[in-house]
Amino acid sequence: MKKSLKIALLASSAIAIAAGASANSGLAKLINNSNNWAHPNGNFELHRHSKLKQINKSNVKDLKVAWTWSTGVLRGHEGGPLVIGDTLYIHTAFPNNVHAIDLNEPGRIIWSYYPKQDPDVIPVMCCDTVNRGLSYGDGKIFLQQADTTLVALDAKSGKLVWSTKTGNPAVAQTTTNAPFVMKDKVITGMSGAEFGVQAWINAYDIKTGKRVWRGYSMGPDDQTLIVPGKTTGTWGGKTMVKLPKDSGVSTWEGDQWKIGGGSVWGWWPYDKALNSLYYGNGNPSTWNPVQRPGENKWSMSTFSRDVDSGVVNWVFQMTPHDEWDYDGVNEHIMSTVKGKKAITHFDRNGFAYSWDRKTGEALVIEKYDPATNWSRGQSKKTGLHDRVKKYSTEAGGEDVNTKNICPAALGTKDQQPAAYDPNLDTYAVPTNHVCMDYEPFRVSYTAGQPYVGATLSMFPAPGGTHLGNFISWDPHKGKINWSKKEPFSVWSGALTTGGGVWFYGTLEGYIKGVDGSNGKTLWKFRTPSGII
Numbered sequence: 001m002k003k004s005l006k007i008a009l010l011a012s013s014a015i016a017i018a019a020g021a022s023a024n025s026g027l028a029k030l031i032n033n034s035n036n037w038a039h040p041n042g043n044f045e046l047h048r049h050s051k052l053k054q055i056n057k058s059n060v061k062d063l064k065v066a067w068t069w070s071t072g073v074l075r076g077h078e079g080g081p082l083v084i085g086d087t088l089y090i091h092t093a094f095p096n097n098v099h100a101i102d103l104n105e106p107g108r109i110i111w112s113y114y115p116k117q118d119p120d121v122i123p124v125m126c127c128d129t130v131n132r133g134l135s136y137g138d139g140k141i142f143l144q145q146a147d148t149t150l151v152a153l154d155a156k157s158g159k160l161v162w163s164t165k166t167g168n169p170a171v172a173q174t175t176t177n178a179p180f181v182m183k184d185k186v187i188t189g190m191s192g193a194e195f196g197v198q199a200w201i202n203a204y205d206i207k208t209g210k211r212v213w214r215g216y217s218m219g220p221d222d223q224t225l226i227v228p229g230k231t232t233g234t235w236g237g238k239t240m241v242k243l244p245k246d247s248g249v250s251t252w253e254g255d256q257w258k259i260g261g262g263s264v265w266g267w268w269p270y271d272k273a274l275n276s277l278y279y280g281n282g283n284p285s286t287w288n289p290v291q292r293p294g295e296n297k298w299s300m301s302t303f304s305r306d307v308d309s310g311v312v313n314w315v316f317q318m319t320p321h322d323e324w325d326y327d328g329v330n331e332h333i334m335s336t337v338k339g340k341k342a343i344t345h346f347d348r349n350g351f352a353y354s355w356d357r358k359t360g361e362a363l364v365i366e367k368y369d370p371a372t373n374w375s376r377g378q379s380k381k382t383g384l385h386d387r388v389k390k391y392s393t394e395a396g397g398e399d400v401n402t403k404n405i406c407p408a409a410l411g412t413k414d415q416q417p418a419a420y421d422p423n424l425d426t427y428a429v430p431t432n433h434v435c436m437d438y439e440p441f442r443v444s445y446t447a448g449q450p451y452v453g454a455t456l457s458m459f460p461a462p463g464g465t466h467l468g469n470f471i472s473w474d475p476h477k478g479k480i481n482w483s484k485k486e487p488f489s490v491w492s493g494a495l496t497t498g499g500g501v502w503f504y505g506t507l508e509g510y511i512k513g514v515d516g517s518n519g520k521t522l523w524k525f526r527t528p529s530g531i532i
Contacts, residue, residue, distance in 0.1 A: 027137050027181060030084060037083035040133045040178045041417065044270040045334035048419035049496045056499030060513045060523045067106040073097065078415060078532055079133030079178055080493070082141070084155070089141055094122060094129035096145045100158060111158030117147045124172040124448060126194045132265070132415070137181035138206050144175045144188050152186075152209060162209035166190065166202055171447045173197050177265040182277060182307050185212060187268060189279075193261030193299075193327075196285045196451035201264045201303075203310060213310035217262025217281045218248040218298055225305070226312045232360060233298075233315040234383030240314060240360050251297040259445050260292075261285035262299040266329035267417060269343065271357055276304050276313055278343050278357070280328035287325050288440035288453030289394040295320040300328045302345060302353070304360060314360030317383060319349045323393040324374060324438060325409040325454070326350075331417045333427070337363050337475045344475050346418055346429055348411025351378060354475055366478030368413075368471065369431060371406040371461035393438050393454070401439040408436035408458040410489070416532070418473075421496035421516055426481060427473040428502045428516065430490035433461045470494075470504055472519065482519040492531045505531025 030038035034051045042048050055063060075093035082089040088101045095117050100110040122129055125146060135142045140152040140161055148167035153160060166188060167173030172195030179188040185203045192199060198219060203212040216223040228245040235241050249257050263282035270277050284292060284299035300322045304313040318328045326349040333344050337354040342363055344354045350372030354364040362380040376386040389395050396402040410432055418429040436458045443453035460467055468490040472481035492505030502516040507530035513523040
């Protein structure tokens, strides 16, 4: 298949193909071939960058649609397809169908997988019935279904190799993430913070589907897999100190940690040299901060875990005692920052972070939307925010509407993945430019029922009417290089390319190609629906 056709397909899904390192030698060879897309984010570093250069700044204006294909499912579609050789693998929102498509005969279905799921899972899913993609490894396609069933399908035939249940939808445990292959393991998460789930991340044997380890977001050390006296983290007004016993319990009132939330549904890089994976988790339950005093560790945190054992190397809490539903699940991307091997993360709370991958030392913590107002900044030494009382929903109290908080609960960036351009050493970041009014109220917990405890309204940030920006971010200076206004939130992922063109989609339905060095629009095409 022609490279130009492949890059057009990738641009339409706002994903990237890139070379990368993998402990699975077969997967590594596929990733190293830039004509493949064998990893949900292009490589283990999550760069979402294609080295292909055939489409560049000079000729992108001539890009045209080669063919289209419909999944037949009308709910929100998040996550891009895999491309391995001349086969494209694509998933759908609920009921999570999977199709293998022949790219030599575009539109011809090689095989399909139609899971049988109880539709009763739909009411306990948040938010919409999305699924964020597939993974490949060991000759298998891996799918994490909404009903918490993790399946392995033969990549050539689509036949079921194994399946395993990772949770219980009857108590609102659901799954929307793409699984990730690391070494001989398949890593997957758990959603449900809006229903009071005590969330976790799991590792399964790639051959058998047997669970290898489980690490909870909060709870006693034997559940979180934190090793007191060895694992380091943000604690007691200091950063990266050795943690005391049961730090995931003592920062909660009573047994609230058992319904503490901290969903895990994002995208996770793997550092082969350190044998570590990195991820962020979500908001604490409930959204009413008055009901859960304490720092609520380890919700709203970035974890480094050992891939083989799940043991926590270090953990950094981005928003202690979250008062605004600022999930910390967004992707972490590997690059070098200030001379150190780092991960960079654009959090919903409005701050961009870069950490030393080995130690967890914060290298950069800066706002990536000037509208962010709930905090003046987070100290790299203490890990504490300089909070603005005017925008504190806890200070306002229950049944009080705290106004003009920026960003809104959907964050300066939500699930839409950023990308890294290694040629420019910058990040392409799709963002929201939205603020909110937030009124917490008291709520009681019932298993399987919503456990939210707040109402809110959202609107454009002050000084304009636009709801989104597409930005270029300098990870070393912690500053925006350039920013493009968009009338609506930029809800698609980003893609950078060797040709210097960055791609993203808009809720108006446009796919846009811009000059990565200055943001100038070079090409756009309107699709029949908004792009997420």
